[in-house]
Amino acid sequence: MSDELKPCPFCGGTDLDWTAEQADAVTFFGQIHCNSCDTVVHSEECxxxxxxxxxxxxxxWNFRSTSSDDSRESKA
Ligand SMILES: [Zn+2]
Structure with a gap:
C-alpha cells in the first residue's frame, strides 16, 4: 500500500505533516497539514x-489533490 502524499491541492506545496489525533477514548481521526498555506484536511470518519x-x-488529501485538476466541483 502506498502512503505517499500528493502535493497540496491548494498551493502545490510538499511540506506536509500528517498526524492521528485521539477523538475520544476509543477513536482517532487523522489530519494532514500543509505548512506552506496552513490548509488542514481531516479524515472523513473516526x-x-x-x-x-x-x-x-x-x-x-490525495483525492482532493487529483480531483482539483480535472473534475472540479461546481457547487455554488
Ligand atoms: Zn498548501
Whole structure:
C-alpha cells in the first residue's frame, strides 16, 4: 500500500505533516497539514486505530489533490 502524499491541492506545496489525533477514548481521526498555506484536511470518519485514521486522511488529501485538476466541483 502506498502512503505517499500528493502535493497540496491548494498551493502545490510538499511540506506536509500528517498526524492521528485521539477523538475520544476509543477513536482517532487523522489530519494532514500543509505548512506552506496552513490548509488542514481531516479524515472523513473516526477510526479505532490511529493507523487507519492516518490512511483515511491521506486518501482524502490525495483525492482532493487529483480531483482539483480535472473534475472540479461546481457547487455554488
Ligand atoms: Zn498548501
Amino acid at each position: 477510526w479505532r486505530s490511529d493507523e487507519d485514521a492516518e490512511i483515511d486522511a491521506k486518501d482524502k
